[in-house]
Amino acid sequence: MxxxxxxxxxxxxxxxxxxxxxxxxxxxxxxxxxxxxxxRKKKVLTEEELAKRKLKEQYRKVKMDGKNVMDDIFNSKPLYDALMRKCHPDRFPKDTQKQELATKLAQEITKNRTSAKRLTELKEQAEKELGITIEN
Incomplete structure (x- = not known):
């Protein structure tokens, strides 16, 4: 043992x-x-970071590739130019109501100048509200 x-x-x-x-x-x-x-503390997101996240999520949902984005930008340029020529507020100096509508439309057009889809919607809105014909 x-x-x-x-x-x-x-x-x-x-x-x-x-x-x-x-x-x-x-x-x-x-x-x-x-x-x-x-x-640990949670990170507080600023409004800018939240906007960036929202934009990224929108692009993920749409699943746009680079070619579609570039086509959208290049195809929107002629439409943007035509809309700005026809919807500029200076074209309606005597009619204040149309001038206000044109001002709002011009701001929206400038804001969405690279989105062909939104510019097409604004074109229809301008033709309806301002009573003008837009050819691009």
């Missing part, structure tokens, strides 16, 4: 902790990570 006891004592290496130490260390690390994530 003495030989068995001495063998067991010799296999235990002095200076290296047993398995419970490692399990305790792993538990402390996990608890530390959980506490960190619970106590």
């Amino acid at each position: 003495e030989q068995v006891d001495t063998l067991v004592q010799k296999t235990t290496i002095v200076g290296i902790p047993d398995m419970w130490f490692y399990w305790g260390l792993i538990g402390l690390v996990i608890v530390g990570i959980v506490v960190y994530f619970l106590l």
Whole structure:
């Protein structure tokens, strides 16, 4: 029996902790990570960051590729020019109601100058409200 006891004592290496130490260390690390994530502050987004996120989400939904975006920009230029010529507020100096409508339309046209779809909608709106014909 003495030989068995001495063998067991010799296999235990002095200076290296047993398995419970490692399990305790792993538990402390996990608890530390959980506490960190619970106590950290949430990042507050500014209006500009929210607008950027919204725009990115819209482009993901539409799934536009680069060619479609460039075609939209280049095809909208002639329509934008035609709309600005016909809907400019200076074309209606005597009729104040039409001048106000033209001012609002011109602002919308300028705001959406690279969106051919929106410019087409504004063209229809201008023809209806201002009673003009626009050819591009």
